[in-house]
Each structure stands twice: as C-alpha cells, then as structure tokens.
Amino acid sequence: MVNSIIYGPVPSWRLGRSLGIDLLSTKGKACSFDCIYCQLGRTTHPLVERKEFVSLDKLAEELKVVRDIAADYVTFSGVGEPTLASNLGEAIALVRSVLELPVAVITNSSLMTREDVRHELGLAHVVVAKVDAPSEELFRQINRPSVGCSTLDGIIRSIQLFRQEYEGKLALQMMFVEANKSYAPEMANIAEQLLPDEVQINTPLRPCAVPPLAPEDISAIRQAFSSLRGVVTVYQASRPDVVSLNQEETLLRRPEL
Numbered sequence: 001m002v003n004s005i006i007y008g009p010v011p012s013w014r015l016g017r018s019l020g021i022d023l024l025s026t027k028g029k030a031c032s033f034d035c036i037y038c039q040l041g042r043t044t045h046p047l048v049e050r051k052e053f054v055s056l057d058k059l060a061e062e063l064k065v066v067r068d069i070a071a072d073y074v075t076f077s078g079v080g081e082p083t084l085a086s087n088l089g090e091a092i093a094l095v096r097s098v099l100e101l102p103v104a105v106i107t108n109s110s111l112m113t114r115e116d117v118r119h120e121l122g123l124a125h126v127v128v129a130k131v132d133a134p135s136e137e138l139f140r141q142i143n144r145p146s147v148g149c150s151t152l153d154g155i156i157r158s159i160q161l162f163r164q165e166y167e168g169k170l171a172l173q174m175m176f177v178e179a180n181k182s183y184a185p186e187m188a189n190i191a192e193q194l195l196p197d198e199v200q201i202n203t204p205l206r207p208c209a210v211p212p213l214a215p216e217d218i219s220a221i222r223q224a225f226s227s228l229r230g231v232v233t234v235y236q237a238s239r240p241d242v243v244s245l246n247q248e249e250t251l252l253r254r255p256e257l
Contacts, residue, residue: 004025004058004062005021005022005023005025005054005058005059005062006019006020006021006022006062006063006065006066007019007020007022007078008020008071009069009070009071012073012075013234013237014128014171014173014200014232014237015072015073015075015104015126016071016072016073017070017071017072017073018071018072018073018074018075018104019066019069019071019073019074019075019099019101020074020075020076020077020078021059021074021075021076021077021078021091021095022054022077022078022079022082023053023054023059023076023078023082023085023087023088023091024053024054024078024079024080024081024082024084024085025053025054025078025079026044026045026053026079026080027044028043028044028045028079029041029042029043029044029045029079029080030043030044030045030047030053030079030080030081030084031043031045031046031047031080031081031084031108031146032046032047032048032081032084032108032110032111032145032146032149033081033108033110033143033144033145033146033149034046034143034144034145034146035108035132035142035143035144035175036141036142036144036177036179036209036210037142037175037177037204037208037209037210038208039204039206039207039208040079040080041209043080043146045080046146046147047080047081047084047146048110048111048146048147048148048149049084050083050084050085050086050111050114050117051084051085051086052085052086052087053084053085054085054087055087056087056090056091056094059091059094059095060094060098063094063095063098063099064098066099067098067099071101072101072102073101073102073103073104073125073126074095074099074101074102074103074104075103075104075105075106076088076091076092076103076104076105076106076124077105077106081107081108081110081111082105082106082107083105083107083110083111083112083117083120083121084111088105088117088120088121089116089119089120089123092105092120092123092124093123096123102125102126103123103124103125103126104124104125104126104127104128105121105124105126105127105128106128106130106173107121107127107128107129107130108130108143109129109130109131109155109158109159110145110149110150110155112129112155112158112159112162113150113154113155113157113158114158118158118161118162118165118166121162121166122162122165122166122167122168124168125168125169126168126169126170126171127162127166127168127169127170127171128171128172128173128200129159129162129170129171129172129173129196130172130173130174130175131152131155131156131159131172131173131174131187131190131191131194132174132175132176132180133152133180133183133187134180134183134186134187134189134190135152135183135186136151136152136153138179138180138183139151139152141179142175142177142179142180156190156193156194159172159194160193160194163194163195163196169197169198170194170195170196170197170198171196171197171198171199171200172191172194172196172198172199172200173200173202174187174191174199174200174201174202175202175203175204176201176202176203176213176217176218176221177203177204177210177211177212177213178210178211178213181213181217181221184220184221184223184224184225185224187224188224188225188227188228191225191228192227192228196230197229197230198230198231198232199225199228199230199231199232200232200233200234201218201221201222201225201231201232201233201234202233202234203217203218203234203235205234215235218233218234218235219233219235221233
C-alpha cells in the first residue's frame with residue numbers, strides 16, 4: 001500500500017519487512033547531501049535547516065489505516081534525509097504509541113551534529129547512520145554535502161557522542177563504490193572508533209548513476225573489517241525478493257536509503 005506519508009511494507013536487506021514513513025513527502029528529493037549513488041537522482045531541495053514538512057495530525061490519520069499491517073519495522077526514510085523534519089522526535093513517539101512495532105531511522109548522519117537531532121534519534125529502537133568516506137576530500141566527492149553542512153570530522157564526532165548516549169541498536173552503513181573501494185582499511189578504522197552494534201557494507205544494487213561493486217570486491221572489502229563484530233554485507237544478506245523489488249521501489253520514489 002502507498003499513502004502520501006506511509007508506504008510499503010517493502011523488503012529490506014537490513015530490516016526485513018519495512019513499513020516506511022516519509023516525513024518529508026516533497027516533490028523531489030530534500031536532502032543535505034547529493035550522493036553520487038542515490039537512486040532518487042539529484043537533490044532538488046538542498047537543505048541543512050530543519051522544518052516541519054508533514055503535520056503530526058496527518059501522520060496520525062494514516063497510522064490508523066496501517067494498524068494491522070504485518071511488518072518487522074517501521075522505518076523513517078523516504079525522499080530525502082528524515083532528520084530534516086523538525087517533528088521527527090514527536091513522530092517517532094506517535095508511531096510507538098500507535099503501532100506495536102520497533103522503529104528504525106535511516107540517516108545520512110549530517111544533522112547528528114545537533115543535540116536535538118541526537119536526542120530525537122535516541123527515541124528509535126534502531127538508528128542506521130551513514131559514513132561513506134575516510135577523508136574530507138572523498139566525503140565531498142561521494143556525498144556532495146550542501147553548503148553549510150558539517151565536515152566529515154564533525155559528523156564522526158557526533159556519531160561518537162550519540163553512541164555514548166544511545167541505548168538502542170546503532171548500525172553503521174558504509175556504501176562502497178569505485179571511488180572509495182580501495183579505502184576499506186581506513187573505513188574499518190572509522191568503524192572501530194564508532195563502536196556500532198552492526199556494520200553494513202553496502203553497494204548500490206538499485207538503479208542509480210554509478211554501478212555497484214561486484215560480489216568479489218565486496219568480499220575483499222569485508223576482509224578489512226574482520227576485527228569488528230556484527231559485520232554484514234549486502235550480497236550476504238540480500239534475498240531475491242529484495243533485488244526484484246528494486247524497480248517497484250524506484251517507481252514509488254520512496255525507497256529505503
């Protein structure tokens with residue numbers, strides 16, 4: 001099913017059957033990044049300041065419709081960066097009060113430098129935070145942050161702060177493409193500093209502007225992470241139904257990040 005805010009459930013290699021919530025619901029992508037691998041294409045609305053896009057009343061209306069839908073998680077994702085929604089914390093609390101499902105948020109980590117964002121993310125059962133580069137130069141090449149966005153060092157420090165405070169499951173997603181595949185040891189070192197419960201080694205299997213790395217490339221990258229616990233790769237975890245849904249999710253324009 002697809003409403004204006006809630007979509008799915010869709011199969012997710014990270015979260016099983018995921019009922020998505022899009023607190024942005026903009027026409028075109030609203031994001032603080034313009035990642036070279038994003039399946040949604042270029043960022044239409046480059047933003048670094050938070051605001052309300054969708055009211056809690058509208059979300060509450062749609063939650064009534066999905067009360068009985070079977071899913072493994074309710075996931076805040078959608079057509080951009082969910083932490084840009086200034087009512088994210090209230091929305092997480094609302095979902096938890098209505099649906100008996102764990103809540104996940106998939107974030108590009110850019111706004112985690114803000115204390116209010118870290119506090120609101122702390123209300124979720126699972127936070128999937130992203131780091132795709134070991135240096136500021138590669139960060140700007142791969143993630144193409146908006147003007148006014150934090151530096152990579154600032155983002156890494158903010159995830160460290162969040163890790164110290166957060167009682168839920170912290171997953172660290174690292175997207176590997178041709179530009180950063182030779183930096184796996186440096187990326188593993190960052191992961192060791194951040195102490196996540198899980199490391200997700202990803203490559204863009206869904207249609208986008210850059211090709212995915214081959215399974216053997218991801219397997220070689222995985223070796224650099226051998227000292228870390230809870231490492232999973234997209235090729236290890238993917239099921240046929242996840243891959244086959246790529247085209248449908250692209251048409252929805254509300255895929256998981």
